[in-house]
Amino acid sequence: MMLRENEVLLLWLPTEPIGEADWPKLRRLLDEAERARADRFHFERDRQVYTAAHALLRGTLSELTGRAPQDWRFEVGEHGKPEAIRRPGEPPLRVNISHTRGLAAVAVTLGREVGVDVEWLERDNAILNIAGRYFAPAECAYLLSRPAAEATDTFFAFWTLKEAYIKAVGKGLSLPLDAFAFTLDPLAVSFVPPIEDDPASWQFQRFRPGPAHVAALGVRQPAEAPLEVTARPAGLDALLALAG
Numbered sequence: 001m002m003l004r005e006n007e008v009l010l011l012w013l014p015t016e017p018i019g020e021a022d023w024p025k026l027r028r029l030l031d032e033a034e035r036a037r038a039d040r041f042h043f044e045r046d047r048q049v050y051t052a053a054h055a056l057l058r059g060t061l062s063e064l065t066g067r068a069p070q071d072w073r074f075e076v077g078e079h080g081k082p083e084a085i086r087r088p089g090e091p092p093l094r095v096n097i098s099h100t101r102g103l104a105a106v107a108v109t110l111g112r113e114v115g116v117d118v119e120w121l122e123r124d125n126a127i128l129n130i131a132g133r134y135f136a137p138a139e140c141a142y143l144l145s146r147p148a149a150e151a152t153d154t155f156f157a158f159w160t161l162k163e164a165y166i167k168a169v170g171k172g173l174s175l176p177l178d179a180f181a182f183t184l185d186p187l188a189v190s191f192v193p194p195i196e197d198d199p200a201s202w203q204f205q206r207f208r209p210g211p212a213h214v215a216a217l218g219v220r221q222p223a224e225a226p227l228e229v230t231a232r233p234a235g236l237d238a239l240l241a242l243a244g
């Protein structure tokens with residue numbers, strides 16, 4: 001597998017089809033620190049989705065370079081964003097992962113800042129409270145203007161897009177979430193101070209990996225160079241094969 005210059009790879013892995021015998025194999029793709037962290041989760045389902053996300057991340061990096069999954073090391077930015085440390089001769093891969101109930105995802109680019117967010121639609125959410133607290137005024141107004149039947153989808157569209165942006169820039173919740181706003185149709189972003197950023201330097205896309213999940217992807221790349229997005233379910237068998 002190779003990435004083309006403008007290509008973004010987005011892979012998702014549902015945890016539901018992963019069998020009992022597969023988990024130890026996926027765990028084998030992790031490094032020591034990740035295994036220890038996996039062991040600290042209180043709930044099995046959290047351990048599993050964490051393991052799936054990190055196995056998918058390492059497996060994907062390995063398929064793109066040929067380096068063993070367990071060999072990858074990451075450096076963590078000031079606000080917690082991990083970046084893969086490359087060796088001389090390896091492509092400048094940039095990555096981001098996301099996990100939610102039942103689904104893990106990884107996004108990879110060649111050198112572009114990238115953020116991905118996946119969410120489980122059935123998560124119990126006080127939608128209007130959260131929107132009122134975190135969203136930009138225009139996003140709240142749009143959400144309130146939609147029919148009730150669309151509220152959940154609209155809410156999670158904004159939520160995943162906002163997360164994709166803050167995860168791409170790597171600054172996490174140190175960025176004020178109401179200082180940038182999305183419109184959904186057409187899909188676009190705008191910024192107000194204190195965020196100094198240029199909407200023309202970003203491309204975003206939304207995805208529906210399954211009936212209960214949504215995802216959003218953000219990549220810092222000007223629209224003049226359209227992204228070639230390859231978005232698909234990850235091959236579980238290929239990942240398991242990497243574990244030997």
Ligand SMILES: CC(C)(COP(=O)(O)OP(=O)(O)OC[C@H]1O[C@@H](n2cnc3c(N)ncnc32)[C@H](O)[C@@H]1OP(=O)(O)O)[C@@H](O)C(=O)NCCC(=O)NCCS
Nearest residue numbers: 079080081082097098099117134159162167170171172173
């Ligand atoms: C930490 C944060 C970056 C993402 O959190 P999240 O949505 O709960 O989690 P996700 O599963 O999407 O992403 C987690 C992964 O992102 C990566 N990550 C951690 N900090 C990051 C950062 N500052 N920037 C980008 N990626 C980051 C890590 O790989 C992490 O996985 P790991 O903990 O298994 O190593 C941050 O945005 C956050 O805490 N959000 C809370 C949710 C919220 O209130 N959102 C309001 C939305 S409108």
